[in-house]
Amino acid sequence: MKYYLLGQDLWSIVRGAETTPPTDEENLKKWKVRCGKALYVLSISVEDEFLQRIKDLTTPKEAWDTLETLFTKKNDAKLQLLENELMSLRQGDMAVSQYFTKVKSICNEIAKLDPQNAISETRMRRIIIFGLNPKYNGIITAIRGWATKPTLIELESILANQEALDNQMSKVSINEEDKALFSKKGGRKEVQAAANSDSESKGPQRRQGWQKGQHKKGPEQRGGTQSRFRDYEEQKRHRRKDGLCYNCGKKGHYARDCWARKEEGNAVTLKQDENEEE
Incomplete structure (x- = not known):
């Protein structure tokens, strides 16, 4: 908003040297025209709940000061929520890239609301490490022994590579378990099929022998x-x-x-x- 007012040559009557009206009639008329433009810009840039607070004001300075007070109170509450979310954030089921993006997004919103207390990269790295899953503890321990600490981009790349390796190894182990289970099931099925085939092939012969009453006779007698x-x-x-x-x-x-x-x-x-x- 400030930069837009500067571009339209209206910032001086909002927070500059022309906030008070001139004494001569000709300059006063021009000043009122500029005040009207500034108030219009401010009114269309805020929500209805804030518009009700500034619609009866006559100068851009009064409108700006009122909005600044309201936004400061609202920003403080939002800032506290963002900081609480950032400190309680954990990786959980998120991928490494998603986790890094989430932390960076919250830090950027905090910087917009409170530019003077923006979160540094060093603090951001500590927050990310604190919320990582325990399976990355070995890598973090090794990194702490380095003479030069990695940047956020380097840290994200290292963790992403480890994540890809873990996913690949888990797929290999799952495939091996499936093969072992399939081989066991296949072996049992083959043995059962062979037993069924043997019993089916011998069954008719046995039944035929018992029906003819020749199960106790030798081949020579029957023949x-x-x-x-x-x-x-x-x-x-x-x-x-x-x-x-x-x-x-x-x-x-x-x-x-x-x-x-x-x-x-x-x-x-x-x-x-x-x-x-x-």
């Missing part, structure tokens, strides 16, 4: 019985097809009328009779 049964069935089919007797294998009669069976039956009867006579 001999089956082969004889197949040969007998095959002979029956051939005889039925050719019209042969199932008993003697000749044509012209059935097995129930076969003479060979009757003769065999008579021979058996005779033998039984001889046994009874003895």
Whole structure:
């Protein structure tokens, strides 16, 4: 605001040698015109709550002094809030660059409100170090042993490089843990799949053996019985097809009328009779 008034040649009637009105009529008229311009600039530059305090004033000096008093009181409260925020600020989840930017921003606002007590770079560095996360304690201890202390830019660069290295190492460790977990799960799945495959392949064979009642028989017994049964069935089919007797294998009669069976039956009867006579 001050520089704008200086550029418009109005600062002299606000806080300079022309704050009091001239005595002659011609200069007084010009002075009032300039006062009107200065009051207009001041009124459009403040909020409504401050405008109500200066709207009835007649000179730019009175308006400026009133605004200065009001802003000083308000600035004191704001300044105290900024200082409290700065002293309680910690890095927490913020990245190094974000943390440095936050501290610098608060310090710049304090300097605007109180230019005579602006925060120096040395104090700003101490505030930043105090609020850093504990994982950077080793670097800070090493820096304190240096003959020449690093500037804020150098300190930010050192901490940012360490932060990038830590992030890279954490990603590598996470990838290794994922690989180990995946290999364990994969090994278990392969073993389980092999066991399931083995049981499935042996299951039907076992069930088939139990169903046929051959689980207690040896290979020779199972094979001999089956082969004889197949040969007998095959002979029956051939005889039925050719019209042969199932008993003697000749044509012209059935097995129930076969003479060979009757003769065999008579021979058996005779033998039984001889046994009874003895």
